[in-house]
Amino acid sequence: MAVQKKWDRRSLWLSVAVVGTTFIAGMPEQVQAEQGAVYTPRVTVTATTNPIEAFEYPGSVTVLDSGDIANRIPSTIDDVLKGVPNTTMGGGPRRNGETPIIRGFGSQDVIVLLDGTRQNLLTGHEGRFFLDPLMLDQVEVVRGAGSALYGSGGLGGVIEFRTKDAEDFLMPGETFGVSPFVGGQTVNDEYSTGTTVFAKPGEQFDFIGSFLYRNADDISLGDGTTLDSDDDLWSGLAKATVSEGPHSLQGAWLRYDGESFEPINPQADGPDRVERNVLSQNWRLTYEFQDPAIDWLDLNATAYYQQFEIDDLRLDAMGAGPTGETLTRHVDTLGFKIDNRSYVDIGEMDNVRFTYGVEAYQDKQDGDTDGADRDGVPNADATFAGVFAQAEFSFVEPLGLPGEFLIIPGVRYDSYTSDSDLDDSNTDPAVSPKFGATYMPVDWLMVYGSYAHAFSAPTMNDLYLTGTHFDLSSAFGFPDGTILNLFEPNPDLKPQTTRTYEFGAGVQFEDMATDNDLLTAKGTWFLTYGEDLIDLDVIQPIPFFIPGGTCNPMIPGNCNGSTTATNVHRAKLQGIEFEAGYENDFMILQAAYAHIDGEDRDTGEPLGALQPDTFTGHAAAKIEQADMQIGWRITIADDFTNTDDPAEERDGYTVNDVYALWQPIDFLTGFSLSVGVDNIFDESYSRVYTGANEPGRNYKTYMSYTIAW
DSSP states (O other), X not given: OOOOSOOOHHHHHHHOOOTTOSSOTTSOHHHHHHHOOOOOOOEESTTTSSOEETTTSSSEEEEEEHHHHHTTOOSSHHHHHTTOTTXXXXXXXXXXXXXXXXXXXXXXXXXXXXXXXXXXXXOSSSOSOOSOGGGEEEEEEEESOOHHHHOTTTTSEEEEEEEOOGGGTOOTTOXXXXXXXXXXXXXXXXXXXXEEEEEEEETTEEEEEEEEEEEEOOEEBTTSXXXXXXXXXXXXXXXXXXXXXXXXXXXXXEEEEEEEEEESSTTSOOSOEEEEEEEEEEEEEEEEEEOTTOTTOEEEEEEEEEEEEEXXXXXXXXXXXXXXXXXXXXXXXXXXXXXXXXXXEOSSSOEEEEEEEEEEEEEEEEEEETTEEOTTOXXXXXXXXXXXXXXXXXXXXXXXXXXXXXEEEEEEEEEEEEEETTEEEEEEEXXXXXXXXXXXXXXXXXXXXXXXXXXXXXXXXXXXXXXEEEEOTGGGTOOTTSSEEEEOOOTTOOOEEEEEEEEEEEEEEESSSSTTOEEEEEEEEEEEEEEEEEEEEEEOOOBTTSTTOOBOTTSTTTTOEEEEEEEEEEEEEEEEEEEEEEEOSSEEEEEEEEEEEEEETTTOOBOSSOOOOEEEEEEEEEEGGGTEEEEEEEEEEOOXXXXXOGGGOBOOEEXXXXXXXXXXXXXXXXXXXXXXXXXTTOOOOOOTTOSSOOBOOEEEEEEEEOEEO
C-alpha cells in the first residue's frame, strides 16, 4: 500500500483493470480474451486527485469503468448510476429532469465534474446532466464530504465523468480506426446512431472524435400510462493530446444539443408544454508535466469554459404565460485549476505525497422572458476562489505495529462572492478540513475512519429570487393577479455546512477460489450533522371569507404572499452502505445495500432527500466458448414511509433486468452486440422525489463494429 515514488496518472487510468468488468480498461476486448483476464482492485482518482485503490481509501467510493457502463446499455446518466449505494436520481424519468441525490443531499449539494471541470448549472426543475453516456469511459461516485478538495457543493459527494480516449479502441500495433454504432430501445421508441474516429500515429499524439444522434418519443410507464417526452439529441466529442518528453497538452470540446417537447417542469406531468432547446458546450485545455527524475514537480493545470443555454417556447397558455412566450436561462462558467504533487521518501518503505493547488471559477446567469427579466431566474454572477493542500502518508510497520497505515489529512480555504443588481452582494469564506486514516494489519483486511467538514454556498437563485412564484387568484374566483405569491431575495443567506464522521471495514482476497480471481467487500457507517440548511419559506395569507383567513382580496396586494430562501434547518443524517464483488474467468457476482435516515435536530421530523432501504444484485456468466456474457440485475426497495408528506410515501418494488453481450474473436473481429430487457416483469413503481412513475418493460440493443489498422 505504500505510496510509490511517482505515479503516472494518465497511464494508470488506461491500464488498470477493475473488479466487475469483463476486460482490462484501455485494452480492446478481443485482445483480452486471447490473453486471459487479470482482475485487480478498482482504482479511484477523484477521491484524492491521485490514483489509489478504492479498497484502501478511507471513505466510500464506487468506480464504474467502460465495462460497467457498456453492460447497462445506457440511454441516460440514470442508467449508468443505478445500483450505486445511497445514490439515486430525483426528478422522474425524463432525461431533462434528472438530478442526483447522494446521502440525502440533492442537486446543488452534489458536485458534478466532467474530465475535472465543474458542471454548475443549478435550476429549480431542470436536470444536471446534459451529457450522453456513450461518450463515457469511466465514472466515479465519491460519497460523503467533498469540499476539502473540491469546494462548494460537497455535502453529499462528488460525481466525476471521464470521456473516452483513442487508446480505448486501439489494439497494440494499430494507429487509426473508425467505430460506427447503432442502438435503440422500445420503452420510448428511441434509436441512436453515430460513429467514432480515433488515431494514435505515435507516442506524441492521439485524437478521438465522436458524433452521436438520438431520437426518442413518449415514455411508456410501468402502470400502463405514457409520459409526454419527445427528444432529438445531437452530441459531439473531439479530444487531442500532444506529448513531448515530460510535457503533455490536451485540448477537448464536448457538445450536447437537444430539442424536446415536454412540460416546462420536466420533473412533473403538467399541461404547461414547451418546445425546449438545450445547448451545453465544454471547452478544456489541460497541461501536465511529469518527470520521474524531479520529485517535487508533478503538475496539472486546467483552464475551461462551460456554456449552458436552455431556451423554452410556450406551446399552450396552461401555465404562467401565454402561448408563444419565450423564456431563456443562460449560465456560463469560466474557470481554472492548478495542482502539483511533491514526493518525499521517509524511509525504505515509508513515503509521503503532498498535493496542493489553487482553483477559481465564475458563474454568470442571465434569464429573460420575451426580452425582459425572467421571474425566478435572476441576472447574477458568483465568483469562487480556493486554495487546498493534502498529504498522503504511507507507513509500513510503524512503531513495530504489524501491517500498513495510510493517513490522509487535507484542508481547503474558499472565498466566494455573489453579485446582482437586484440586491446586496453575498460574501463569505469557508474552511473545509478533512482527516482520514486506513489501517491494514494484514493484506486482506482494512479498517478506516474519517472526519470532514463540507459547505455549500447559497446559489444565485437562492439569493436573488424575484417575480411571481404562483398565482392563486382563480382558485378563489378572482381575476388573475389578485392573489399572488412573490419571490423575495435574501442576500444574507449563510452557507450550508456539515460535519461527517465515517467508519468502515473491508476484506479483499486474490486467488481465493481460482487463479487470478478477486473478492472485495467493504462496508461503511456514517453520521452527518448539518447546519444552516437552506429551505424556501412560503408565507401565503388566506382571504377573510375562508375559515382562518385574515386578508382582504378587494384591497390590491393585501392577499399577496412571499417565498424566501432562508437558513432554517439543523439536520442529522446517518446511514449504512455496503458493496461486495467477486470475479473470475467464469462469473461476476456483485451486491450492494444502502440505508439512510435523517431528521431535523430541532423538531425530530424527517429531513433530507431520504430513500428507502435498497438492495441491488448483479450476477453474470462468462461463456468463453461463445464469446458471450449473460447477466441479470435485481433492485429491491423497501416501502418508504420516512416522511411527513403522505404524497411522498412509496410502495416497495422489485425490478429485474437481464442482458447479453457478444464479442466474437475468431471471426467478425471488432464486432460487438449487446441486448437487454430492463424491468422484465413490467413492474409499476415510483421512486421518491419524482413526479411520475418509472418506465415499464424496455427491450434495448446496441451494436458497433470497430475497424482499425
